[in-house]
Amino acid sequence: MQGRHVIVNDNMKSSPAVWQKLKRTRMIYLLILPTIVLFLTFTYIPLVDGLRISFQDFRFVGQSRFVGLKNYIEAVRTPGFWRVFRNTVILGFSNVVLTAFVPMILALLLNEIRFKVWKRFSQTIIYMPHLFSWVIVGGIWIFMLSPNAGIINAARSLFGLEPLYFMAKEAFARPIMIGVNLWKQAGYVCILFLAAIAGINPELYEAAMIDGAGGFKRAFYITIPELLRTLQVILLLNVMGALRIFNQIYVMRNEVIAPKIDVIMFYVYDRGLVQFKIGYASAIAVMIFLLTLIITLLAKRLIRYKV
């Protein structure tokens, strides 16, 4: 085997051999080509274009003026930017942690249900919110939290409590956004954990049971350690999306709670496509891109994730 490797490596040095290998694997390259072209056209070229615009006083028609770092400096000097940045960090970090650990706990609990029909029913109920778009989810929760028609206030009234306008109180704004996001996403992540649990070698449980381990110990010493790899992946995916929260905020925000929940992506949308400060918005978008890259690399290192 060793010799064969050496021969292959030697052959690689000569261009006819490279050509031979390319010819042999041409199907793979051909199949991947359309995807590469699409990615270049719709992701990377606009990305480079966005970078260029971020250094310009952008004009829709005619020549845009190069302004250097002006848009970036203006962004970091604007108090509004730091306000939405703080909101993004708080909401993003909460989402990263909660939508990883809570579904894991849910999966562990679901895994303990022995009655199959009930187990499937519970899975379906938990998973269902993930199927709805944010428009539907946002609408449902705004209605459920409404002061005069919502189920939450109806429940409060049973205890003689005054109705609360949850969606108009800054103090509730972030918990509501975090909670609703968890409600929507938990089912999907839970299914991923359940799939991982299903893949755990049953002999490990049998051996543990022979050794007298109870349900809690089996979960603690077998299931959870076996789920760590899945948890790593989910944490990494959550981190990559942490700074890109948009849809939920767009649907559920109102002016009163906006100072507590407006996030960077919404800020970019507002400055770029509502107020038409395209260069300024592009500068912030570039900063988000770089920040996401750095955070993702850091997170990869922290959680020791290897592809």
Add this chain to the structure above:
Amino acid sequence: MKLSLRKPALMAGLAIVLLLVLPALAFTGGQQKKTEEAPVIWYTKIQGGREPAEVPLFEEEVERLTGIKVKMIRTTEDYDTKLAALLASGEPLDLVYIGADVFESLWDQQLFEPLNDWIEASPVLSDPGIIPQSEWDRIRRDDGEIYGIFNKFEQGTLPIVRMDWMEKLGYSEPQDLDEYYDLLKAFKTQDPDNNGKDDTYGLVIGYTLYDSPGIFGAYGLKRGFIKDSSGNLVAPWATEEAIPVYEWFKRLYAEGILEPNFITNKSSNFRDLFMTDKAGMTFYWAAWVGLFNQQVKAKNPDSPFKARGLTPPKGPGGRLLKAGNDGFMCIPKYSENKELAFKIAEFWHTHEGNVASTLGILGHDYNMENGKYVLTEVGKAHAMDHGAPQPKSLKWKNPLGELEGFDEAAAIVREYAVPQMPTPYDKIWETIVRSEAAKIILGDITPEQGIKNMQDRFKEEGIYNK
């Protein structure tokens, strides 16, 4: 093995061919069309067919009436965002509908063609019997040019009352804020729908005071920004003069007279509540007086429902309403079809254009029977709105008459409404004033604190220094 390789090869080859050939075909297709006859590409939010399937019918109708081919792109959701994206990408648009606020934000981009010479040369648009010269002067920029052609008579918002409830409870038309309060309280407490339940509100609104300029108008406070004597921007609703108005709304909320979802209500929410016997008053567009009556009666012809516009309350500042922001038809500078685009905008203000923009499409929305216009069922559902339910033309008289209650409401608006001064900061104004106003009304902060917050936030945005 060979077979399994060939199939992916075939698929990959096909994918590449499609990828390369389709754009080329599209390109050559576009070229061919240009040599034939390039249609006027008309990007719009409100004009044309009401449903997507009716857009082609409307295009045919315009071609029948003008001889000009048009291609309409009608977008209702996120219109401004999509418009900006299309303009930025250089999409070949020839005629675009644009609101005055967005036009103002885009003004320094110099995107649109100046239209002075064209308007002066147009027998339709230069006719003061159709559009008065004062209206053109109102939208003339500092450089003396006009960059947009009006779309319609924009009306305005005003208090709309359940007149049947008001009469039943023995109230006459309220004249000032105290009388408005008394009436609204009666709607809340005197069971105007006679169902024996405490399930009605005095007032239902949405988007936190969005349509409430009539109340501020009692103190002479205009919506948005005005310029002071030094030319600086000032927001009248963010001054101490507005405190009595906030106190008035706060009282309504505290006493349960104001429907409590006034911050999160969308238009459809509060319209529905008004039409389903849940509230005695709302603040909304004059055209909706007619539409409220029509929609309720369409479902229940025997309903006593009677919506009517009210004169706004009189206060120390007199009476004042806000006219709707202008909507314009503009021609992008890069359009290669400017002349025909202008002809379409001109057509919009002819009698035929007015018929199309109100009644709609012949044979679809209406028919001609013995020389008379007769709405079809589709036309009735469309409520004579195909982009300009009330045309700008002073010569226009709807051959079918207006919907119940509209004429009176429109007369009130014409008498008391003035347009908001457009600035590039209007969207920021909306966010700041409405958020602080909501907190005041909810009782979370005092009116004084709310006013201070508004002013601080305007300073933070750099608006009060401009």
